[in-house]
Amino acid sequence: KNEVEQSPQNLTAQEGEFITINCSYSVGISALHWLQQHPGGGIVSLFMLSSGKKKHGRLIATINIQEKHSSLHITASHPRDSAVYICAVSGSARQLTFGSGTQLTVLP
Amino acid sequence: NAGVMQNPRHLVRRRGQEARLRCSPMKGHSHVYWYRQLPEEGLKFMVYLQKENIIDESGMPKERFSAEFPKEGPSILRIQQVVRGDSAAYFCASSPKFAAEGETQYFGPGTRLLVL
Numbered sequence: 001k002n003e004v005e006q007s008p009q010n011l012t013a014q015e016g017e018f019i020t021i022n023c024s025y026s027v028g029i030s031a032l033h034w035l036q037q038h039p040g041g042g043i044v045s046l047f048m049l050s051s052g053k054k055k056h057g058r059l060i061a062t063i064n065i066q067e068k069h070s071s072l073h074i075t076a077s078h079p080r081d082s083a084v085y086i087c088a089v090s091g092s093a094r095q096l097t098f099g100s101g102t103q104l105t106v107l108p
Numbered sequence: 109n110a111g112v113m114q115n116p117r118h119l120v121r122r123r124g125q126e127a128r129l130r131c132s133p134m135k136g137h138s139h140v141y142w143y144r145q146l147p148e149e150g151l152k153f154m155v156y157l158q159k160e161n162i163i164d165e166s167g168m169p170k171e172r173f174s175a176e177f178p179k180e181g182p183s184i185l186r187i188q189q190v191v192r193g194d195s196a197a198y199f200c201a202s203s204p205k206f207a208a209e210g211e212t213q214y215f216g217p218g219t220r221l222l223v224l
Contacts, residue, residue, distance in 0.1 A: 013177060031210030043215040049208065076166070086151065092209045093164060095141055096152040 013106050019074040021102045022077050025089030026068065030091050032059050034061050034072050037084040046072070046085075051081070056068035077106045109136065111203050112216035113182075120222045121194045127187040127194070129219045133202030140183045141213060142175060145197040154198075157183060197221075 003023045013019050023032070034046040041042050047061040050071075054061050058077075063070040074081055082105050088096040113132040133140050142154040145171055153167040155176035165219050168175065172190075177183040197218045203211035 014129065017147070033210075038191060041220070042217050043199060043201075045212050045214065048210060048212045063150075093156075095156050095164060095167070096143070096151075096210070097153065097202075098143075098151040099217075100150045 004099040021072045023070045029089040033088040035086040114216035129185040131183040131200030137202035141201045
């Protein structure tokens with residue numbers, strides 16, 4: 001069993017839809033990270049959170065430490081949101097352990 | 109403030125050659141991480157370095173791979189005697205000084221290594 005599990009693996013949505021990507025982890029962590037990998041391969045850090053909720057524009061990330069679960073929400077999705085979204089965790093060791101990613105496609 | 113820089117962006121090597129991948133962290137960042145993304149697979153940790161020190165190399169293959177982060181200059185990931193299975197995207201990330209709750213890591217654009 002992987003330490004970080006994401007679902008779904010693939011997600012297709014219509015423009016404007018509300019999107020949720022889920023992440024569960026099985027280890028103790030100091031922080032959970034959401035990353036976006038563009039079709040060209042570049043990786044951008046979206047959020048780092050250790051509790052509660054963070055919002056940036058149309059993106060919202062939540063974490064429940066007791067349940068070891070996090071969600072990434074995208075409101076009013078747009079085709080430019082199409083990318084791979086990756087959940088990762090960091091603990092006492094500083095490096096990231098990654099989920100397998102969720103391929104999101106938003107259709108116009 | 110320039111972001112994390114990696115070069116080359118694309119590297120083609122024949123089996124048995126050496127590959128050198130360079131990473132310049134963001135200004136003021138003293139922590140460097142190398143990650144590898146094999147084709148159709150997720151990202152995997154390789155090595156974590158601070159200036160002149162390897163902190164954790166538990167993700168590095170035991171042979172042919174080495175990394176350094178000298179006092180001056182970029183971090184280098186070196187792969188000797190490359191094989192086809194080394195073909196992958198290699199990402200470098202950097203973060204600022206240690207923070208107990210964790211630090212955001214800033215990723216470079218990656219180096220795509222192709223071994224013929």
